[in-house]
Each structure stands twice: as structure tokens, then as C-alpha cells.
Amino acid sequence: MLAKAFAAQSATTPLGPFSIDRAAPGAKDVAIDILYCGVCHSDLHAARSEWPGMTYPLVPGHEIVGRVRAVGGEVSRFSVGDLVGVGCMVGSCRHCIACDDGLEQYCEGPHGFTQTYGGAVRGGLPNTFGGYSEAITVDEHFVLKVRHGEKDLAAVAPLLCAGITTWSPLRHWKVGPGKKVGIVGIGGLGHMGVKLAHALGAQVVAFTTSPSKHAEALRLGADLAVTSTNPDEMAAHAGSFDFILNTVAASHNLDAFTTLLKRDGTLTLVGVPEHPHPSPSVFPLVFGRRAIAGSLIGGIAETQEMLDFCAEHGITADIEMIAMQDIEAAFGRMVKSDVKYRFVIDMETLRKAA
Known part of the structure; x- marks a missing residue:
């Protein structure tokens, strides 16, 4: 099936119309008509080759919701x-220890997991094409049920x-009632971290560099907001957190947050900065394990x-809908953090395009 899409032809060219020859579903495949695709900051990093290993043409998009058009016989x-x-994944080796444990994102096979876009396709095209398109065909193992x-x-x-990205660490580090949890950054990831930690029953503290975001953090479900650039506000919470989830994708000093952890507390990073964080001090770590x-x-x-939990609790992302043709403007606004909190592309705008 020939599907309309938007692609980057190089790291310096804007995304524009492109056609993909999507495969007919094999025995275990699901063919999907894409309804909506979220815009992740990773899409911009990839399109601009700010991360290594990108190949072109590149069709971003790994936050896909759609309707099944056809299924394979098995x-x-x-x-x-x-x-x-x-x-974010459309394949993995399916037989290593990580895959057997249901953690395909840590696949130990020779190629690791296959990314939804920009991933190697064994024996086929040089890279996978993502959700900035009107259709996609995926192995059923990597397709999720949507109950919203x-x-x-x-x-x-x-x-x-x-x-x-926020649910997995919250669950792994057993966030729930009786736990004091910090969420660093109130953006695309952070706003979901606040919502999910609150729904899991934890005491939630949101950290932001902007005092003007305090009211917004409380609206999202935080019990308290702290300005991370205010030493007095930070000192008031020293040694009190069981867990802190750091969603910020910019290089910054981690010591300010490790000192807020209790003994045996954990600071978990999910934001990937363009430049490395400064090396953390050892003393706050060794003196509190x-x-x-x-x-x-x-x-x-x-x-x-996570999807089932969110459907049960009425949780969704805060979004701003855009047309496919406005993706470059959305990228520009995203660089300026001018979105609350995720752009989502209405793929009907791509289907209707000439």
C-alpha cells in the first residue's frame, strides 16, 4: 500500500511530503490506519541528526494511535x-533474557530492539518509517490495545x-502510597510523571525552574511545587525523598537533587540531554547509599x-492538535518549550492534502 507521509530528506531540510510503500500484513502482522501521532522531542533530535546514526529519508513518529485495517492469518x-x-518499538530478537522478561527495550540480541523509525530493517529498507504517515504495518506483538x-x-x-517513559520507572521503583516522589521538569514527560505518580497514590512534589509554573503543577496533580533554582526551597526538602524522576533533557547539576534523597533513595534519569550532565559529586551518594x-x-x-491504568483512571496527555503541514512550526515552538504539553498531529490533514 502506498501511504502518504512527511519525511526529512537530510538533517538540514524541512520535513515535507513523501510516499511509503507499506507492506501488506504478513501472517502475524497488523495493518493500521493512523489517526493521530504525537510529536516527541526525539523526533526533532532525529530529524536534525542531533543524535548519532540517523539515516535518510527519515519519517519520525512513535506515539501512534490508529484503527486496524487488516490482519494476518495468524x-x-x-x-x-x-x-x-x-x-517506540516495532521489533526485537524475542528470545534473549530481556525479551523473555518482557523488557524488549533492553533487547540483548545482535541488533537490539527495532525502533519505530530510524531502525534497521533486516533484509529490507535501510530504515523503518514512523508515524508521520497515514498507515503502518506492525507485528502484532508490538501493537497495543487502546481502551479509551x-x-x-x-x-x-x-x-x-x-x-x-514515566510509568516504567515509577513502577520499577515501586512508587505508591506512603512514598514521597519528586518529578523534575513539567514538560511533555514531566506532566505525565506528575499525573501518573499522583494516580498511583504517592505524595508528589514537582520541581520547576519557573515559579510561574507552580499553579500548573498543582493542577496536574502535584501536592507541592518547588522552584529548583531557589536554595531555600530546595534545602527545606533535604533528605526526604524516596524517589525522584528527572525528566529534563538539558544538561544540569544533579547534585541539587541527590541531596534531597533519603538513605537508599534513587534519582532516575529519563531525559537525554544533547550534552552530558556535569559529573555528580560522590559524597551525597556514598554517605546516603x-x-x-x-x-x-x-x-x-x-x-x-500503563494504557489500561490510564483508561481506568481517565488519564490522558495535555495536547495541542496540529495539521501535518505545520510540523516545522511545531518543532520551532517545541525548541522554545512553547507547548502544553504535547503536539499531536491529526492525520486526516495528511490524507486530505493534495
């Missing part, structure tokens, strides 16, 4: 007409990356768990 979990999602109502579908799309950790998206099983 597909058992999906039927034509189902509402589904596709996140139709009116929420656009706002569900960012859950496939921003949602699972504190840890700095990292977390990468989430496995397929926990992504489904």
Missing part, C-alpha cells in the same frame, strides 16, 4: 476496526512514549498495563 489478539497504539473512548484518542497518542539510575521507555507488557 493474528489472534486484534480484529479489523480495533483501536490500537504503536509506541473515541473522544480521547488524540490525547492518548503521547502515552505511547511520554506515558510509558543513594543511587543515580536511568530508564528507557518500557516493555510491551508494561506499556499495555
Whole structure:
């Protein structure tokens, strides 16, 4: 099937119209008509080659919600007409220890997991093409059930990356009632972290560099907001956090947050800065048996768990809908953090384009 798409032809050219020859579904594949696709900061990093290894043409997009158009003969979990999602992965080796544990994002096979866009396709095209397109064909193992109502579908799309990227560490480090949890940064990732930590029953403190965002943090579900550039506000919370999730994708001093952890507390990083963070001081770590950790998206099983939890609790992302043709303007605004909190592309605008 020939599908309309938007692609970057190089790191310096704007995204523009492109056509993809999407494969007909194989025995275990699901063909999906894409309804909405979220715009992740990773899309911009990839399109501009700010991360290594990018190949062109590049069709970004890994926050996909759509409707099943066709299924292969051996597909058992999906039927034509189902509402589904596709996140950051469309393949993995499926037989290493990580994959057996349901943690495909840490696949130990020779190629690792296959990214939804910019990933190597074994024996086929030089790279996978993502959700800035009207259709996609994916192995059913990497397709998720969407149980939200139709009116929420656009706002569900960012859950496939921003949602699972925050959910996975919150669950791994057992965030819940009785835990004091910090969320650093109130953006695409951070606003989901606040919502999810609150829904899990934790005491949630949001950290922001801007005092003007305090009211917004409380609206999202934080119990308290702290200005991270105010030494007195930060000192008031020294040694009190069980867990802090740092979503900021800019280089900054981590010591300000490790000192806020209790003994055995963990600061987990999910934001990936363009330039490395300054090296953290050892003393706050060794004198409190504190840890700095990292977390990468989430496995397929926990992504489904997250989607089901969000449907049950009425949780979606805060979004601004855009037309496909406005993606470059959206990228420009995203660089300036001028979005609350995720752009989502209405793919009907791509279908209707000449």
C-alpha cells in the first residue's frame, strides 16, 4: 500500500511530503490506519541528526494511535476496526533474557530492539518509517490495545512514549502510597510523571525552574511545587525523598537533587540531554547509599498495563492538535518549550492534502 507521509530528506531540510510503500500484513502482522501521532522531542533530535546514526529519508513518529485495517492469518489478539497504539518499538530478537522478561527495550540480541523509525530493517529498507504517515504495518506483538473512548484518542497518542517513559520507572521503583516522589521538569514527560505518580497514590512534589509554573503543577496533580533554582526551597526538602524522576533533557547539576534523597533513595534519569550532565559529586551518594539510575521507555507488557491504568483512571496527555503541514512550526515552538504539553498531529490533514 502506498501511504502518504512527511519525511526529512537530510538533517538540514524541512520535513515535507513523501510516499511509503507499506507492506501488506504478513501472517502475524497488523495493518493500521493512523489517526493521530504525537510529536516527541526525539523526533526533532532525529530529524536534525542531533543524535548519532540517523539515516535518510527519515519519517519520525512513535506515539501512534490508529484503527486496524487488516490482519494476518495468524493474528489472534486484534480484529479489523480495533483501536490500537504503536509506541517506540516495532521489533526485537524475542528470545534473549530481556525479551523473555518482557523488557524488549533492553533487547540483548545482535541488533537490539527495532525502533519505530530510524531502525534497521533486516533484509529490507535501510530504515523503518514512523508515524508521520497515514498507515503502518506492525507485528502484532508490538501493537497495543487502546481502551479509551473515541473522544480521547488524540490525547492518548503521547502515552505511547511520554506515558510509558514515566510509568516504567515509577513502577520499577515501586512508587505508591506512603512514598514521597519528586518529578523534575513539567514538560511533555514531566506532566505525565506528575499525573501518573499522583494516580498511583504517592505524595508528589514537582520541581520547576519557573515559579510561574507552580499553579500548573498543582493542577496536574502535584501536592507541592518547588522552584529548583531557589536554595531555600530546595534545602527545606533535604533528605526526604524516596524517589525522584528527572525528566529534563538539558544538561544540569544533579547534585541539587541527590541531596534531597533519603538513605537508599534513587534519582532516575529519563531525559537525554544533547550534552552530558556535569559529573555528580560522590559524597551525597556514598554517605546516603543513594543511587543515580536511568530508564528507557518500557516493555510491551508494561506499556499495555500503563494504557489500561490510564483508561481506568481517565488519564490522558495535555495536547495541542496540529495539521501535518505545520510540523516545522511545531518543532520551532517545541525548541522554545512553547507547548502544553504535547503536539499531536491529526492525520486526516495528511490524507486530505493534495
